Amino acid sequence: KPRRIHLYYFDAEVYTGEVIESGTLEITTRPKGGGGTDFRPIFLALEEDGIDPDVCIILTDLEGAFPELEPSYPVVWATTVDHVAPFGETILVG
Secondary structure, eight states: OOSEEEEEEESSSEEEEEEEETTOSOOOOOOOOOSSOBSHHHHHHHHHTTOOOSOEEEEEOOOSBOOSSOOSSOEEEEESSSOOOSSSEEEEOO
């Protein structure tokens, strides 16, 4: 059970995220962006926002530019395609 979830939306840029606190009964998301994915800005945004997550979960088709360096925290790539990310754990969903 997470205490807090920082929910970000991104494609080639990162859009304002949402914070979901433990115990929230109703979650309404407002996705933004779409297409032209670059994974590098999301990791930079987490660092700039002072967030050191226990785990970073990214829902993706794995099509995009990856950072050269792996972050210090675990990354889980949840994807609908049969590809493997260059770091972290890749999980096929759907």
